[in-house]
Amino acid sequence: MYWQKEQECLARPDLEKLQLERLVKTLKRVGTNVPFYRNKFQEQNLDPEKITSLEDIRKFPFTMKQDLRDNYPYGLFAVPLRDVVRVHSSSGTTGMATVVGYSKKDIVTWSNLVARILCGAGVTADDVIQIAFGYGLFTGGFGLHYGAERLGASVIPISAGNTKRQIQIMQDFKTTALVCTPSYALKMADVMMDMGINPNGLSLRYGLFGAEPWSEGMRKEINERLGIKATDNYGLSEVLGPGVAGECQQCNGLHVNEDHFLVEILNPETLEPVAPGEVGELVITTLTKEAFPVIRYRTRDLTRQIAEPCPCGRTFIRVSRMMGRSDDMLIIKGVNVFPTQIESILFDIEGTEPHYRLIVERENNEDKLTVMVEVVESLFFDEMRKQRTLVESIKRRMASELGIGVQIKLVEERTLERFEGKGDRVIDKRKL
Numbered sequence: 001m002y003w004q005k006e007q008e009c010l011a012r013p014d015l016e017k018l019q020l021e022r023l024v025k026t027l028k029r030v031g032t033n034v035p036f037y038r039n040k041f042q043e044q045n046l047d048p049e050k051i052t053s054l055e056d057i058r059k060f061p062f063t064m065k066q067d068l069r070d071n072y073p074y075g076l077f078a079v080p081l082r083d084v085v086r087v088h089s090s091s092g093t094t095g096m097a098t099v100v101g102y103s104k105k106d107i108v109t110w111s112n113l114v115a116r117i118l119c120g121a122g123v124t125a126d127d128v129i130q131i132a133f134g135y136g137l138f139t140g141g142f143g144l145h146y147g148a149e150r151l152g153a154s155v156i157p158i159s160a161g162n163t164k165r166q167i168q169i170m171q172d173f174k175t176t177a178l179v180c181t182p183s184y185a186l187k188m189a190d191v192m193m194d195m196g197i198n199p200n201g202l203s204l205r206y207g208l209f210g211a212e213p214w215s216e217g218m219r220k221e222i223n224e225r226l227g228i229k230a231t232d233n234y235g236l237s238e239v240l241g242p243g244v245a246g247e248c249q250q251c252n253g254l255h256v257n258e259d260h261f262l263v264e265i266l267n268p269e270t271l272e273p274v275a276p277g278e279v280g281e282l283v284i285t286t287l288t289k290e291a292f293p294v295i296r297y298r299t300r301d302l303t304r305q306i307a308e309p310c311p312c313g314r315t316f317i318r319v320s321r322m323m324g325r326s327d328d329m330l331i332i333k334g335v336n337v338f339p340t341q342i343e344s345i346l347f348d349i350e351g352t353e354p355h356y357r358l359i360v361e362r363e364n365n366e367d368k369l370t371v372m373v374e375v376v377e378s379l380f381f382d383e384m385r386k387q388r389t390l391v392e393s394i395k396r397r398m399a400s401e402l403g404i405g406v407q408i409k410l411v412e413e414r415t416l417e418r419f420e421g422k423g424d425r426v427i428d429k430r431k432l
């Protein structure tokens with residue numbers, strides 16, 4: 001299904017022509033209206049009028065999260081504040097908050113792009129969508145809300161938390177689509193089990209998940225435990241919020257809304273393009289944002305381009321599910337390790353639960369990674385020999401696939417913290 005089929009299925013030459021037109025217009029506008037970009041362009045003698053191809057974007061400077069903080073709150077807006085109808089912001093827990101704005105046209109664009117994602121995932125105007133993202137300055141709740149309304153679906157803006165009430169509402173209001181983080185979806189499944197509720201008795205059919213990295217193993221677990229079809233979607237506040245990219249029902253990669261975003265995938269160290277299929281950092285230039293356009297924003301999110309065309313017929317490029325972040329990547333004994341790699345291994349091993357915690361320490365000047373993983377109750381209280389066998393099995397898989405040795409600690413079910421928002425599964429004690 002498509003929301004805007006003509007745009008989503010544009011022939012590649014026509015799409016690239018449209019991208020180039022919009023890119024030149026955006027560069028000219030920020031070079032005129034945003035002092036930060038105007039100064040950068042003048043310093044490097046860059047003239048948007050001389051752009052002749054999409055590859056010319058590589059001549060222009062990157063935008064970093066620190067640039068947004070340095071220009072707090074309105075320094076990067078490209079329109080007068082009177083033309084800004086919405087302001088969102090990050091929490092600012094790791095420094096000065098980042099602030100983004102939307103014009104009336106931006107809100108319409110945002111709504112349509114989220115409607116595309118919902119429609120691609122199978123949701124229609126007949127669905128009842130329960131949004132369990134937090135509302136407020138976080139873009140996720142409002143972004144999905146307005147996209148769902150644009151699609152014509154019924155929206156339950158329940159926000160995050162109070163899981164038992166979430167499930168009660170899900171039962172009473174006949175929710176057919178759930179929007180939240182994948183971690184919270186698993187927490188809901190746990191609570192349903194505690195409440196004696198069979199998910200198969202619900203009206204739930206779809207799950208649209210994002211805001212944190214997750215694996216195919218977690219998707220399978222969610223699908224089986226909630227009886228739904230789970231799809232991944234991607235966005236970030238600095239660029240738009242949700243609506244940048246999302247999976248169709250093929251579940252074989254996220255379609256980037258390329259008519260609104262120009263994307264590059266670069267080696268995070270050399271900042272040179274990687275070959276199709278290779279993992280790199282996603283860099284995004286907005287092509288249609290009025291109030292808050294950004295040029296070559298370094299997302300720090302790691303992904304790869306999927307070259308094969310999608311059977312769904314969309315012509316936009318696809319990228320893989322985000323593997324993690326270039327600045328959240330763990331380096332253990334010189335080896336790059338992503339939590340989602342460990343998660344994928346654990347999901348493949350019978351007896352383990354989809355909840356884990358990674359603890360990184362330094363002993364005698366050497367890194368040590370301990371993986372705490374929940375196991376089913378019967379195994380935890382079983383004979384020690386079976387536990388040792390499981391531990392050795394996990395260690396072998398980790399060593400084979402990660403290239404490093406790890407310590408494994410088995411813990412009882414429900415021992416590790418559950419998350420209503422983004423799962424925070426890494427404790428790096430080397431930084432303390």
